[in-house]
Amino acid sequence: MFVDSHCHLDFDLFEKDREECIARAHKAGIQTMLTISTHITRFPEILKLTNSSDYLYCTIGVHPHQVRDEPKIDCDQISKFANNPKVIGIGETGLDYFYENSPRKEQKDSFLQHIAASRMTGLPLIVHSRDADEDMEKILEDEMKKKAFPCVLHCFSSSERLARCALSLGVYISISGIVTFKNATELRKIVKNIPLDRLLIETDSPFLAPVPYRGKRNEPSYIIYTAKKVAELKDISINELEKVTTNNFFCLFSKARKPGQP
Numbered sequence: 320m321f322v323d324s325h326c327h328l329d330f331d332l333f334e335k336d337r338e339e340c341i342a343r344a345h346k347a348g349i350q351t352m353l354t355i356s357t358h359i360t361r362f363p364e365i366l367k368l369t370n371s372s373d374y375l376y377c378t379i380g381v382h383p384h385q386v387r388d389e390p391k392i393d394c395d396q397i398s399k400f401a402n403n404p405k406v407i408g409i410g411e412t413g414l415d416y417f418y419e420n421s422p423r424k425e426q427k428d429s430f431l432q433h434i435a436a437s438r439m440t441g442l443p444l445i446v447h448s449r450d451a452d453e454d455m456e457k458i459l460e461d462e463m464k465k466k467a468f469p470c471v472l473h474c475f476s477s478s479e480r481l482a483r484c485a486l487s488l489g490v491y492i493s494i495s496g497i498v499t500f501k502n503a504t505e506l507r508k509i510v511k512n513i514p515l516d517r518l519l520i521e522t523d524s525p526f527l528a529p530v531p532y533r534g535k536r537n538e539p540s541y542i543i544y545t546a547k548k549v550a551e552l553k554d555i556s557i558n559e560l561e562k563v564t565t566n567n568f569f570c571l572f573s574k575a576r577k578p579g580q581p
C-alpha cells in the first residue's frame with residue numbers, strides 16, 4: 320500500500336477521467352491520496368472531491384504562484400477552513416523565485432501566515448521551494464526557533480545544503496518523479512543521504528510524470544516508478560520502501576486514518 324502524499328486531483332487535466340484515475344491508483348496499490356490546495360477559491364471543490372472517497376484527503380492553502388491573485392487570507396481564516404475531518408495539512412505554501420508569478424514580499428507574507436496556521440492547528444505544513452534556497456533556509460530556521468511546527472519540503476529539487484538544513488530542523492523531504500529524470504544527478508545524490516524515517520514520495524500529478532511517462536500527464540498510479548527509483552537509491556526492497564514511506568506519511572499526517580482503521 321503506497322500513499323501519494325502530494326497530488327492535484329482538482330486540476331482541469333483530470334476533468335475527463337478523474338474517477339478512472341483514482342480507480343487506477345487503487346488498483347496499483349495506492350490507497351490514500353492527499354490532494355493539495357493551491358487556490359482558496361477552489362477549496363469547496365476540493366472538499367467535495369475528498370468527500371467522495373474514504374481514501375482521499377486534502378489540505379488548505381494558497382500556492383505561492385497564486386498569492387497575487389487569490390483573496391488574502393490570514394492564519395485565523397486558514398485555521399477555520401482546516402477545521403474539517405478531511406483537511407489534514409496546511410499548504411501548499413512557500414517561495415517560488417523561478418517563475419516569480421507573485422511578488423517575493425507577498426509570497427513571504429503568505430508563507431508566514433501559513434506557518435502560523437500550522438502552529439495553531441498542529442497540522443503539518445506543505446512547503447514548495449524553487450530557486451529560493453537562501454530565503455527558505457532563513458525563514459525555516461527563524462520560524463522553527465520561535466516555535467516548531469510539523470513540516471515537509473515537497474517535490475524536493477533544491478540544494479544539498481537546504482536538504483541538510485531541513486533535516487536538522489526535523490522537516491520531512493518528499494521526492495517526486497524528478498528523481499527518475501536523466502539530468503537529476505544532484506537530486507539522486509541527496510536522496511541517498513535522506514534518513515529513511517524522513518522520506519516521503521509523491522507524484523505532484525498532473526505535473527512531473529516520472530520516466531517512462533515523462534512529458535505526459537502524471538497521475539497517482541505512476542508513483543510506482545518513483546518508488547522503484549528511490550528504493551534502488553536507498554538500496555532497499557520496494558516493499559521496504561513502501562512500508563517506510565507509508566508509515567512516515569501517517570506519522571506526519573496524523574489526522575489521516577490508515578485504511579482499515581476504524
Ligand SMILES: [Zn+2]
Pocket residue numbers: 411446447448473474
Ligand atoms: Zn509545489
Ligand SMILES: [Zn+2]
Pocket residue numbers: 325326327355411523
Ligand atoms: Zn503541488
